[in-house]
Amino acid sequence: MKMRFLRCLLAIIAVTVLAAVHAAEAKPVKYVFLFIGDGMSIPQRMMTDEFLNRTENRGLLINRFPGQAITTTMAADSFITDSAASGTAIACGEKTNNGRIGMDATGKRKLQSVAEAARDSGRKVGIVTSVTLNHATPAAFYGHNASRGNYYQLGLDLVASDFDYFGGGGIARHDDKKDKLYRGDIYGLARQAGYTVSRSKKEFGRLKPGVGKVISVGAKADLPYAIDMDADTLRLADFTRQGIELLDNPKGFFLMVEGGKIDWMCHANDAATTLREVIDFDNAVRVAYEFAQKHPGDTLIVVTGDHETGGLTLGFAGTGYRSYIENLRFQRCSRDRMTDQFRKLEQPSFEQVKPLITEMAGLVFAADGRREKGGLNLTENEEKTLQEAFERQYKDGKFTGGAVLTDAVIRLLNNKSAVAWTTGAHTALPVSTTAYGAGAELFSNMIDNTDISKRLKQVVR
Numbered sequence: 156m157k158m159r160f161l162r163c164l165l166a167i168i169a170v171t172v173l174a175a176v177h178a179a180e181a182k183p184v185k186y187v188f189l190f191i192g193d194g195m196s197i198p199q200r201m202m203t204d205e206f207l208n209r210t211e212n213r214g215l216l217i218n219r220f221p222g223q224a225i226t227t228t229m230a231a232d233s234f235i236t237d238s239a240a241s242g243t244a245i246a247c248g249e250k251t252n253n254g255r256i257g258m259d260a261t262g263k264r265k266l267q268s269v270a271e272a273a274r275d276s277g278r279k280v281g282i283v284t285s286v287t288l289n290h291a292t293p294a295a296f297y298g299h300n301a302s303r304g305n306y307y308q309l310g311l312d313l314v315a316s317d318f319d320y321f322g323g324g325g326i327a328r329h330d331d332k333k334d335k336l337y338r339g340d341i342y343g344l345a346r347q348a349g350y351t352v353s354r355s356k357k358e359f360g361r362l363k364p365g366v367g368k369v370i371s372v373g374a375k376a377d378l379p380y381a382i383d384m385d386a387d388t389l390r391l392a393d394f395t396r397q398g399i400e401l402l403d404n405p406k407g408f409f410l411m412v413e414g415g416k417i418d419w420m421c422h423a424n425d426a427a428t429t430l431r432e433v434i435d436f437d438n439a440v441r442v443a444y445e446f447a448q449k450h451p452g453d454t455l456i457v458v459t460g461d462h463e464t465g466g467l468t469l470g471f472a473g474t475g476y477r478s479y480i481e482n483l484r485f486q487r488c489s490r491d492r493m494t495d496q497f498r499k500l501e502q503p504s505f506e507q508v509k510p511l512i513t514e515m516a517g518l519v520f521a522a523d524g525r526r527e528k529g530g531l532n533l534t535e536n537e538e539k540t541l542q543e544a545f546e547r548q549y550k551d552g553k554f555t556g557g558a559v560l561t562d563a564v565i566r567l568l569n570n571k572s573a574v575a576w577t578t579g580a581h582t583a584l585p586v587s588t589t590a591y592g593a594g595a596e597l598f599s600n601m602i603d604n605t606d607i608s609k610r611l612k613q614v615v616r
Contacts, residue, residue, distance in 0.1 A: 181613035184593045185407035185453040187273070188443045189611065190217075191245065192436050193238060193292055194418025196463030196586045202426065202480060202574065203433040205469075209481040215437050216444060217458045222590030222598040226607070228462045228583065231260040235583045238418070239303040241461035241604055242295030246270065246411075248608030254303050256294050257312075262301035269608050270296040273409035273615040274318060281320035281398040281408065285391050285435070286377045286415030287327040288370075289313055292461060296411055307331035310341035314348050319408075320401050322371040322394035324378055324415075325354075345370055356389060364401055371397060380416060380489040381435035382428050391439040399446055407453075409615050412439055420490065421464035424562075424576040426569045427486035429467075447592050455594045455614060459607060460586035466577030474573040479529040482572040485517025490565060494558045502552035505545045508560075512541065516568050530571045537567055 192199070204214045230240035231250035240253045247266035251259055257266050274280045284293045289309040294300075297316035298309040306328040313321065328334075329341040338344060342352050353359050353371045362369055373389035384390065395412050402408040414436030420428040440458060447454035469478070488496070493515050500508065509520050519525050519532045526532060533541070544563035548555060569575060588607065590598035597610045 181594060181597055181610055183616055184455040184614040186446070186450055186455070187407070187409045187611060187615055188440075188454070188456045189245075189269070189409070189411045189607075190414070190436070190440050190443070190456070190458040191242075191292055191411065192414045192417050192433065192458070192460045193286075194421040194462065194464030194581075195414065195433060195436070195460035196467075196582075196584045198463070198467035198469055198584075199417060199421065199429060199433055199460075200587055202467065202469055203430040203437075205478070206430050206480045206483060207434070210484055215433070217437055217440050217589055220456070220458065220589035220591040220595065222457075222588075222595035224588040224590075224598045224600055224602045226459060226586050226588045227601075227603045228586060235581050236462050237303075237581065238291035238461050239295065242292040244604040245459065245461060245607050246295040248605045248612065250605060255301060256291065256303050256309065257297075257299040258301055265299040268296045269611040269615060270318065270409055270411060271316070272612045274316075276616055277406045278615060279319040279402040279404055279406070279408040280316075281322070281402050281410040282318060283321075283391065283394045283398055283410065283439075284323040284413040284415050285432075286413070286419075287324045288321050288372075289327050290324075290415060292413045292415060293411070305334070307334040307341070308336050311336060311338065311344070314341065314345050314350070317348075317368070320369050320371070320398050320410075322369075322398055323373060323391065323413075325372045325375045326370075327376065342370070356387060359389060359393075359397070362397065362401065364403070366401065369401055377416060380420070380428055380432065380491070382431040382486070383489050383492050391435055392442050395439040395442045399442070409611075410443075412443075414439070418464045421467065421576075422579055423490045423558075423565075424465055424569065424579060425490040425565050426467070426572065426574045426576075427483040427565075428489040429465075430483060444591065452593055455590065455592045457588065457590045457598060457607065457611065459588040459604070461604070463582045463584035463586060465579065466582045466584075468575045468577065469573065471570045471573045471575045473570055474530070478573040480572050480574065482517065482529045482531060482568065483574070485531065486565070486568060487515050490558060490561055493564070494561045497548065497560055498554050500549075500554070503549065505542050508545055512564055516564050518564065518567060518571075533567070540567070 228236050230236040230253050232252040237253040243251045246268040270280050282293050291303045294309045298312040326341050350368045350370050417432040544560045548560040
């Protein structure tokens with residue numbers, strides 16, 4: 156027993172020493188990208204990679220990067236973290252309690268983020284997200300507040316950060332007159348502070364290098380889900396590309412990009428929408444990768460997740476050892492849009508709803524007389540499950556609110572695709588961190604999420 160303990164202790168010491176050596180050897184890198192998939196852990200990456208291999212004969216770019224590290228995510232006060240604590244750990248290099256943004260566990264001491272360190276070293280800094288710009292993860296790079304829920308105050312921190320570029324979703328509660336620190340609309344305050352504020356696709360296209368500090372918004376709140384987007388929708392890749400164009404300068408830059416809505420659909424246990432968000436995120440990483448090809452030796456790309464959401468499992472008892480992940484391609488819209496479609500129906504019968512279910516999720520009812528490969532045909536019990544959900548959803552013929560029917564439809568499609576979930580909340584699963592370019596070797600073995608900031612601070616100094 157003593158020998159086993161000694162071996163474990165020596166292994167821990169060896170890993171700690173190796174981490175310290177890596178940090179000490181880190182050299183500055185001119186262009187530094189940090190991509191964070193909110194709620195994205197190993198299962199989300201593997202599910203999407205397998206889906207792409209089966210449907211497009213390719214995998215995720217982020218899974219092919221040479222730097223590979225398993226990353227722990229716990230908060231200071233909980234084995235299971237929230238996005239505020241994990242975002243702060245990744246941004247600032249120190250553990251904090253759930254709910255804290257850029258503050259230590261006591262909520263009294265401000266922490267310096269890698270973005271602030273990059274700014275102070277003379278680099279330009281950009282923050283991009285598919286959710287609101289003052290949501291927990293992006294806010295952890297510029298904000299300092301004991302509560303992630305103080306959106307207006309985090310908006311004030313955004314303006315005060317003096318970062319050069321903010322892109323993606325809008326600013327939540329930007330004109331919250333009830334906040335005790337209210338000073339005016341955040342967008343107006345940003346303009347007073349020298350920011351050019353773009354809030355439409357037309358204005359987006361007018362932004363050119365030399366414009367100065369920019370807030371480039373693609374929606375009032377969060378960007379639409381990738382599965383629901385149309386040709387005119389600005390995507391995460393568009394803002395990544397614009398960020399690079401506006402930030403590029405002789406001293407280099409630091410750009411953080413978050414795929415924030417991966418988490419939202421993992422909370423909803425919507426596998427098809429989740430993997431489309433991961434693909435959208437991977438497309439944004441590809442923009443940085445293409446930039447890195449033009450600047451070899453001067454670019455570092457790090458990709459990680461802040462935590463796992465949903466307890467995603469890649470297997471289901473009903474399909475045995477067989478997997479039908481490609482079935483998820485038959486889901487045509489997100490959980491939210493599917494629910495909206497059901498809400499619009501006026502006193503429908505179950506027979507009237509069946510074709511809509513087939514259209515939106517690919518599930519085939521026995522009355523259709525079709526046989527689909529991959530097990531998309533519904534059994535008698537499965538049809539009964541959907542009918543019972545329908546009756547709860549439309550009590551007395553009226554839509555009752557919630558997403559009872561939608562969730563039943565999505566759960567059946569998930570299971571027929573050999574995908575299942577254990578929770579609608581976060582889990583303590585470690586995440587995968589991958590890296591490419593100069594300094595990618597710093598991200599290997601088993602690391603903690605605080606190590607990401609510690610090592611990035613070395614390369615942006």
